[in-house]
Amino acid sequence: MKKRIWFNQWFTTVAHFIDMIRYNSDGIEFEVYGTSSNEDALYLSYCDAAFKEPTVTGEDYLQFCLEFCRIHSIDLFVPRKENVLIAKHIKEFNDLGVKVLVCPDARLMEELDDKEATYRLIERHSLLKEYVAIPDYFVVSDAEAFKAAYYALKDKGHTVCFKPVIGEGGNGFRIIQDRLDSIEELFNKGISHKITFDHAYSILKQQSEFPPLMVLEYLDGTEYSIDCLGYDGELMVAIPRKKGKGRVRELEHNQELITLAEKINQVLEIPFVYNIQVKYKEGKPKLLEINPRMSGGLHYSCLAGINMPYRAVKLLLMGNKAIERIEPHFGIKSSYLEKEVILKNIIEKSSQERAFLSK
Numbered sequence: 001m002k003k004r005i006w007f008n009q010w011f012t013t014v015a016h017f018i019d020m021i022r023y024n025s026d027g028i029e030f031e032v033y034g035t036s037s038n039e040d041a042l043y044l045s046y047c048d049a050a051f052k053e054p055t056v057t058g059e060d061y062l063q064f065c066l067e068f069c070r071i072h073s074i075d076l077f078v079p080r081k082e083n084v085l086i087a088k089h090i091k092e093f094n095d096l097g098v099k100v101l102v103c104p105d106a107r108l109m110e111e112l113d114d115k116e117a118t119y120r121l122i123e124r125h126s127l128l129k130e131y132v133a134i135p136d137y138f139v140v141s142d143a144e145a146f147k148a149a150y151y152a153l154k155d156k157g158h159t160v161c162f163k164p165v166i167g168e169g170g171n172g173f174r175i176i177q178d179r180l181d182s183i184e185e186l187f188n189k190g191i192s193h194k195i196t197f198d199h200a201y202s203i204l205k206q207q208s209e210f211p212p213l214m215v216l217e218y219l220d221g222t223e224y225s226i227d228c229l230g231y232d233g234e235l236m237v238a239i240p241r242k243k244g245k246g247r248v249r250e251l252e253h254n255q256e257l258i259t260l261a262e263k264i265n266q267v268l269e270i271p272f273v274y275n276i277q278v279k280y281k282e283g284k285p286k287l288l289e290i291n292p293r294m295s296g297g298l299h300y301s302c303l304a305g306i307n308m309p310y311r312a313v314k315l316l317l318m319g320n321k322a323i324e325r326i327e328p329h330f331g332i333k334s335s336y337l338e339k340e341v342i343l344k345n346i347i348e349k350s351s352q353e354r355a356f357l358s359k
Contacts, residue, residue: 006033009081015043016299017309045344137216143204149215158217165212221280227301235265239301253330304328
């Protein structure tokens, strides 16, 4: 009998993970459900059944998730949107017979969702501080504090950048530069993440308070994502993925970063698939963030010969019985091409569900 698996409001690249789970080496059959508030989300076309989500958050969204699982007899739920809230209520899903691919430690999830809390978490553990540094940073919520943080970091010789304390990927990230781009720079590069201090300060002054911003030193070295697979305190694999120029990614046997992943696993014991992001400065790795979920670029790391999305699902289904140490293939360099995909129309099957989605 096919197992029903649901992905909610994911990155476009989850389409790769869906295929990896569907075409697994064990021959286990899955029926894939997908939802998004955007009816043209590309990954919905990779699902067996696709539905439009309501544009709600918090408790309302939690109730939508529980009802969706009930209506469709979902066996496995792989959440991205509101995954911290879902972790807090994982028992309610388990009571419905739904296994959820999320770290069940809701307090840890909450800390890792907040970049300042993540840095404090690392700083509390002397073992981790030996293997990864924390960038110099300040957290601010008003324009004058932003100004003070900027000059404090400048006085230490840093180029300064900022980003939201809670946010995903590069959303809201800006590098502060001392001058506007030259004509040459304007014509020879794409969209810039740079902004002058005066421009940023004038924008932030428009509100007496704003959501917390992290103002920190800009790290100008090589960036790595370390995709990890763990369960019950054991790290089965860690794959450092170097971000090269443009779209180039390289799977690198970087023992320094593999050891770092082992130490983070030893202290935090994050289950299933998770991702550690670091960037080098002056030859030393500094932490950007830890994401307790599948990363958007996980499919690159799977070129190491390991189907990490399916193995995570297998751990969820089988627990300790599925634990095994895996040897990845390193030295693989890759890029990608765009591919056209004909979009599938959203399907709504029941009047009960249509009534809920129209709320």
